[in-house]
Amino acid sequence: MSSSLVYETLKVSQPKPHVFLVELNRPKKLNAMNEQLFNDLKTCFEQLNKHDECRAIVLTGNGRTFSTGIDIMYLSNAAAASVEIDDVARKVLHNRNMIQRIQECLRAVDRCEKPIIAAIHGFCLGAGIDLIACCDIRYSSSDTTFSIKEVDMGLAADVGTLQILPKFVTNHNIFRELVYTSRKFDTNEAQQIGLISRVFDTREALLDAAMSLAHLIAQKSSIAVQGSKVNLNYARDHNVDDNFTFVRTWNSGMLLTEDIVNSIMATPVLKEKSKL
Numbered sequence: 001m002s003s004s005l006v007y008e009t010l011k012v013s014q015p016k017p018h019v020f021l022v023e024l025n026r027p028k029k030l031n032a033m034n035e036q037l038f039n040d041l042k043t044c045f046e047q048l049n050k051h052d053e054c055r056a057i058v059l060t061g062n063g064r065t066f067s068t069g070i071d072i073m074y075l076s077n078a079a080a081a082s083v084e085i086d087d088v089a090r091k092v093l094h095n096r097n098m099i100q101r102i103q104e105c106l107r108a109v110d111r112c113e114k115p116i117i118a119a120i121h122g123f124c125l126g127a128g129i130d131l132i133a134c135c136d137i138r139y140s141s142s143d144t145t146f147s148i149k150e151v152d153m154g155l156a157a158d159v160g161t162l163q164i165l166p167k168f169v170t171n172h173n174i175f176r177e178l179v180y181t182s183r184k185f186d187t188n189e190a191q192q193i194g195l196i197s198r199v200f201d202t203r204e205a206l207l208d209a210a211m212s213l214a215h216l217i218a219q220k221s222s223i224a225v226q227g228s229k230v231n232l233n234y235a236r237d238h239n240v241d242d243n244f245t246f247v248r249t250w251n252s253g254m255l256l257t258e259d260i261v262n263s264i265m266a267t268p269v270l271k272e273k274s275k276l
């Protein structure tokens, strides 16, 4: 594995060929996200996006939990910083820059073109939910407690939950109830609204399943998988006409891959014919 994938608050390993495991790594603070962790997420996912060896990523939390959301100390320091500024408009600009910075860190996860499987356990609160909103597939162990905690903190969630989740949650009634109340919910409800797709009895089973899925994806044509993710994310953010135009242009280049020839040659029909 590349030695450059070393971070203060993330642990990165490569447990299988082409599969990278990214662990949030502030276990003593239940993986609460401070400025360093946000910055590390940005650097890490930008690096994995460009990494030739990387075809699939599992994202999890080291220790007893996935993440308890934003680090409360960081949030209160960030809020306090604007108190020093006299001019109201400059206070507003300061806050806007701070929010934009965190948004860009999580957007780097959303923009990563390699599929990301979130393996969630323990707590997944506030910014933890923003983070899993940026992943492709979400698996959980049955012990997980979720909460869209921002309203209880006096905030409208601004780094993913309200911006991305409405694009794919399946039950907007329950979702809005969870947003407006910040009440805790379990894996049954998380599954009911389409936030997570599968639930496992233990953390070990969860990680095994996430890793097996990542391994399976990594064995497919990386051109086809990466192209599918780019087009799915594009389709999420555009209208149908734009989506058809985009994929036409994308595949005009990507159809030149030798992966297509190889897969056609490997079909049983052609294999049989070549024996004749």
Ligand SMILES: CCC/C=C/C=C/C(=O)SCCNC(=O)CCNC(=O)[C@H](O)C(C)(C)COP(=O)(O)OP(=O)(O)OC[C@H]1O[C@@H](n2cnc3c(N)ncnc32)[C@H](O)[C@@H]1OP(=O)(O)O
Pocket: 028, 029, 030, 032, 033, 068, 069, 070, 071, 072, 073, 098, 099, 102, 123, 125, 126, 127, 128, 149, 150, 153, 155, 158, 159
């Ligand atoms: C522009 C910004 C946009 C972003 C907004 C994001 C908003 C959010 O994320 S809202 C969610 C914020 N998170 C919380 O409110 C959770 C706070 N934590 C807790 O309520 C409890 O820790 C919890 C119920 C999750 C677990 O309790 P438990 O008794 O099992 O553990 P603790 O002893 O409380 O925690 C162990 C140590 O971790 C520290 N810690 C946990 N979560 C956070 C956090 N979010 N921020 C900072 N520190 C956290 C906790 O203080 C303990 O530390 P220590 O005392 O040093 O052992």
